[in-house]
Every structure is written in structure tokens, then in C-alpha cells.
Amino acid sequence: xxxxxxxxxxxxxxxxxxxxxxxxxxxxxxxxxxxxxxxxxxxxxxxxxxxxxxxxxxxxxxxxxxxxxxxxxxxxxxxxxxxxxxxxxxxxxxxxxxxxxxxxxxxxxxxxxxxxxxxxxxxxxxxxxxxxxxxxxxxxxxxxxxxxxxxxxxxxxxxxxxxxxxxxxxxxxxxxxxxxxxxxxxx
Numbered sequence: 001x002x003x004x005x006x007x008x009x010x011x012x013x014x015x016x017x018x019x020x021x022x023x024x025x026x027x028x029x030x031x032x033x034x035x036x037x038x039x040x041x042x043x044x045x046x047x048x049x050x051x052x053x054x055x056x057x058x059x060x061x062x063x064x065x066x067x068x069x070x071x072x073x074x075x076x077x078x079x080x081x082x083x084x085x086x087x088x089x090x091x092x093x094x095x096x097x098x099x100x101x102x103x104x105x106x107x108x109x110x111x112x113x114x115x116x117x118x119x120x121x122x123x124x125x126x127x128x129x130x131x132x133x134x135x136x137x138x139x140x141x142x143x144x145x146x147x148x149x150x151x152x153x154x155x156x157x158x159x160x161x162x163x164x165x166x167x168x169x170x171x172x173x174x175x176x177x178x179x180x181x182x183x184x185x186x187x
């Protein structure tokens with residue numbers, strides 16, 4: 001991936017389509033392989049919170065919430081730091097720290113695109129043999145733990161909002177928000 005290759009990899013939720021998110025040509029290839037509209041965002045996987053804070057701006061209370069739910073099956077929409085302007089949309093970026101050691105290891109040196117490894121509009125793959133895209137490498141980690149995409153939460157508004165329900169533990173998220181004195185999720 002360092003040189004622009006595209007890889008299919010397992011996550012805690014579904015199989016992902018990964019490329020070095022710092023390379024615009026690699027990100028373009030991901031959009032092309034998926035047949036995805038360029039106006040739609042693609043999130044990134046990251047290895048840890050310091051990596052997340054390089055690509056997104058996070059205030060202290062949201063940071064504390066994120067440390068309680070990540071690694072996990074959530075994609076957090078946050079204000080972009082501007083470092084991945086070719087991926088961010090409307091000043092926002094989607095970030096994941098999956099609960100999967102291989103995925104986090106792939107993201108150690110650079111952010112990796114985090115989109116499902118399927119053509120747009122098709123079911124998300126739960127196993128490597130369900131992937132039909134022509135990529136440079138498929139990492140077969142067996143069936144994914146959850147088999148359902150991540151829960152997407154927009155933290156850019158005063159009241160966090162679920163944009164997509166998925167496998168993330170919403171009760172845990174609401175408890176974490178409450179403990180930090182933040183309003184409960186809007187659905």
C-alpha cells in the first residue's frame with residue numbers, strides 16, 4: 001500500500017478496501033474499483049488516538065468519549081485537520097480505529113482508506129471469498145467478527161447524531177456521552 005497498491009483486508013465488522021490515504025492516486029483507485037461517486041466520502045482507519053488526532057480535530061470531551069468506544073465498531077465523523085483534504089468532505093472526515101489487530105497494524109505508518117470491499121450498492125463482504133474486486137492483494141482473515149458495517153456517528157454538531165446504524169454498541173456510546181456531560185445521541 002505504501003506505493004499505491006490496493007488491498008482487501010478484514011476488520012472487526014466487514015472486509016475493507018484499503019489504500020494509502022495519503023496518496024491521492026491510490027484513493028482515486030479505490031473510488032474507481034468501487035464505482036463510487038466522488039461526492040461520497042470515504043473514511044480512514046487509523047492505528048490509535050494519536051494518529052486520529054493528526055487527521056481530525058478533537059475537543060477534550062469528545063476525545064474522552066472516543067477513548068471509551070474505540071477500538072470498536074464505530075466510524076466517527078469529526079472536523080478534518082486538513083491533512084487529508086482529498087478525502088474530507090465539507091471540512092469533515094470519517095475515522096475508525098477498528099477492534100482488529102491486523103487492521104490497526106496496516107494503519108501504523110499511514111491512514112488507510114476504510115470503505116467496504118464491494119462495488120457500490122452491493123452487499124458488504126463478511127468473508128474474503130465474497131470479494132469480487134480486482135485488487136493487488138486479498139488478506140484472508142476468515143469470517144469477520146460482526147458481519148455488519150460500523151455505526152457512523154457525526155460528532156461535528158452540538159448533539160452527536162447517528163448517520164448509519166451498524167454494529168457499534170450505541171448504549172455504550174450514550175453512557176460515555178452522559179458521563180462526559182454531553183447530550184445523548186440524536187437518531
